[in-house]
Amino acid sequence: MDGLQINQKINSYIIDSQEAEIKRIALELHEGVGQNLYSILTGLQFVESGLSEQNMKSYVHEMSELIEKTIQEIRLLSVELHPPTLTTFGLLPAMKSYLKLYTSTFGILVDLTTAGEEAILPERSKIAVFRVCQEALTNIAKYADTSKVKMTFHWSGAELKITIDDFGKGFQLEDHDGTHASHSLGIAMMKERMHLTGGKCEISSKIGEGTSIKLSLPL
Known part of the structure; x- marks a missing residue:
């Protein structure tokens, strides 16, 4: 086994370990903290219903509303970390569910179109493609200055x-590494994830015209 294969196995192990930990945290947030x-x-x-003093009743009601809002935020965070639909229903339903969350969070409308019949993907491939799309959309929200995707x-x-x-x-690909390190790291991780599943990630960008990301995965 050469050095490249060893590095690929190490990277694959690290990513799988990260995903297992993310899944555990998401489950704990939803079923532990959320519950x-x-x-x-x-x-x-229950306490609020038994109070007669109006100021105290209003205060408890405000606290209840705050906790209710926090529960909703935790649920959304849990879904973002590890959408349950990804394992249960597949890649496309999970992406549609995530896009609703994405639009409500960032105000960016994503026009999703599909062609062909969805194939059943291995768990690792589903997670890899979902994470790459998620990273791409996050980068768009941070850097693209756009309202439609x-x-x-x-x-x-x-x-x-x-x-x-x-x-x-858009941005200059050749100058990007030294300008936005976090964006560059995200792009590198996208390419590595696709590579480890036998796929490809190609990125092109023009100033003033936008960025195009093309993913391909053999079935």
């Missing part, structure tokens, strides 16, 4: 192709 907060909310609502999924007998076009301000 505890829900129990506290129920208790506060076009995403296409094209399923054929032998390959899944995904394109993501942001129509934003």
Whole structure:
């Protein structure tokens, strides 16, 4: 086994370990912290119903609303970390669910179109493609300065192709490493994730015209 294969195995092990930890944290947030907060909310609502002093009743009601909002935020964070639909229903339903969350969070409308019949992907491939799309969309929200994104999924007998076009301000690929280190690291991780699943990630960008990301994964 040469050095490149060893590095790939190490990277694959690290990514798999990270995903296992992310899944554990997401489950704990939803079923642990979220459920505890829900129990506290129920208790506060019971206390509120028995109060007669108006100032105290208003205060408890405000606390109940704050906890209710926190529960919702934890649920959204849990879904973002590890969407349960990814394992249960597949890549496309999970992406549609995530896009609703993405639009409500960032105000960026994503026009998703699909062609072909969705194929069943191995768990590792599903997670890899989902994470790459998630990273691409996060980068768009941070850097692209756009309000609309076009995403296409094209399923054929032998390959899944995904394109993501942001129509934003674009950037110079050759100068990007030294300018936005976090963005550059995200792009490198996207390419590495696709590479480890046997796929490809190609990125092109023009100043003033936007960025296009093309993913391909053999089926």
